[in-house]
Amino acid sequence: MTSNALTPGIVAGRLPSGDLADNFSDLHPPLDDHEALVAADRCYFCHDAPCMTACPTDIDIPLFIRQIATGTPEAAAKTILEQNILGGMCARVCPTETLCEQVCVRETAEGKPVEIGNLQRYATDTLMAAGVHPFTRAEPTGKHIAVVGAGPAGLSCAHRLAMKGHDVTIYDARAKAGGLNEFGIAAYKSVDGFAEKEVAWLMQIGGITVQHGKGLGTGLSLDKLKADHDAVFLGIGLAGVNALGVDGEDKDGVLDAVDFIAELRQADDLAEVAIGRDVVVIGGGMTAVDAAVQAKLLGALNVSLVYRRGKDRMNASAFEQELAATKGVRIITNASPKAVIGNGAVQEIEFDYTDDSLQPTGETVRLAADQVFKAIGQQLGGDDLPAVERGKITVTDGGRTSLKGVWAGGDCASGGDDLTVTAVAEGRDAAEDIHAALSA
Known part of the structure; x- marks a missing residue:
């Protein structure tokens, strides 16, 4: 950050610590067991649920809410996490009011949607608190994939590839993984170090290693990554302002x-x-x-x-x-x-x-x-990238770039909106495409 030496009006400690703690407390306090059951009971469990269509990660929302309503939040969490491995953070930061909740039938009829985001958080928090990771790795494939960027897209891609039995190395320029979830979200949206805890939980799948202090142009070149790995996924985000x-x-x-x-x-x-x-x-x-x-x-x-x-x-x-x-x-x-x-x-x-x-x-x-x-x-940074159009890496379905063996997703790519949930979906889908390519 720029020095404040010439701006004496910029000072620390304008408010007492107690006021700061109150101001930066959880924006949406979690539901307790009773509140979750009451909220789940409002769902109509629509057969052609518009909320599912509106979810970028295609979570089966009626199913996971029904699982909460029947007292099995851990099963609900697995339903969520099968589609969105960062479902806990997305429950906190996803603009549900313009996605799933906006098209909820309850919203249309009554102006008050089912609390889909809060219910998703209830389920995923319950599972994480139990220390359970509901997924296991397939038999090792002997393939090794490089993922550049430890943000939502990179983490989602890495987890899905690890599930398929591939070995993954994530390279990230920062000293801590998480990307925007760790560094770019308002503090009152993700309290108690949740982003860091979610990354640690995700890593329980095994088969993923992280190397910090390495990014394209800072210790890494795309040519070298391609030569040393069976595939490369770029989830580098947007660096410049x-x-x-x-x-x-x-x-x-x-x-x-x-x-x-x-x-x-x-x-x-x-x-x-x-x-x-x-x-x-x-x-x-x-x-x-x-x-x-x-x-x-x-x-x-x-x-x-x-x-x-x-x-x-x-x-x-x-x-x-x-x-x-x-x-x-x-x-x-x-x-x-x-x-x-x-x-x-x-x-x-x-x-x-x-x-x-x-x-x-x-x-x-x-x-x-x-x-x-x-x-x-923000704008895309870095040299020696795949084809770029309108400031983003050009990708086709599945995240394939103009370079053979290189995929991309998240904010750096020309996919959907610049949202955490979209980045997760693009990382997941790229992983599936990478796996299919390596298995052919």
Whole structure:
């Protein structure tokens, strides 16, 4: 992160530790046994369940809810995990309100869907608490696959390949596995080190080793990986953060939102995380909301989230937008950054008001800011990659790239939405395709 030496308004410990603990407690407290049974009883167990169609990992939602209703949450967990090995984290961070729960028949009829996400968490947490890993490895195949990136796509791919009997080495540039689940999710969405615990649980399948501090360009080359392994899967995510492209962007106090979120997630003591008095977050997606809400929870007095388009065009879901508003974040739309103003450090940021075509209307606004977080998207990094189109690795069904023996999935690939659950599905499907190719 950029030095705060010139911005004395950015300080740690704005709130007492007790207030911070309350602010960063679990966003959705887990269901107890009785609450889970009551929630499960609301499901109609639809034969042509629209919730299943809306789930990127194709979980049999009516089946796992019925299994909870009949008192077998461990069986429900296996139903979930067969399709989504990171079902515990997805239950916490997946935007169910725009996927499975949005199309729930209860939502259509009553405006209150079955709590699919909370029920999924109940089942997977129950199984993990029992210390059970419900899957076993097939007989060893003698094949060895390299997985680059220990995020949701890479972990999902590695687990499925290990189940098939292949040996897998995961290479990751960071010192800890998990990718965005570990470094890029708001702290109040994944408490008590759950991401790390889920990775450790996943590794119980066996056959997977992890080498940290190694990424493409930092100790690894794609040619060498191809030569040393029977197949390669790239789950490298998006590393670079897009620039604002305005005067003054290099001033002290202008930071990347993803770095801020990662610092929060890895902090041993939230009272040591510095935050400004007047914070401005630029962007309209989940990362922008996560940064803005957490800035407010850390004690920032004024937090504004500014997006260049209308509110209906924000990538953040309506639930996330409402969460930001209820936490005291001011949302300003149709405003595009024009200049960062200050003497060495940011003091204000000026915006052009824009119309629906993003053209300036001639009106401007200045916001006081001692800290600005950029959350306007990330970009693919690295050289010597397979064919890239529109900033992502081009893949076909099953994740095959333009290079023979190389597959890709997750945020780095041209598949579906940039969601944890989508990355899991793409890693799983690539593993199945890799296995079929190696078995042919």
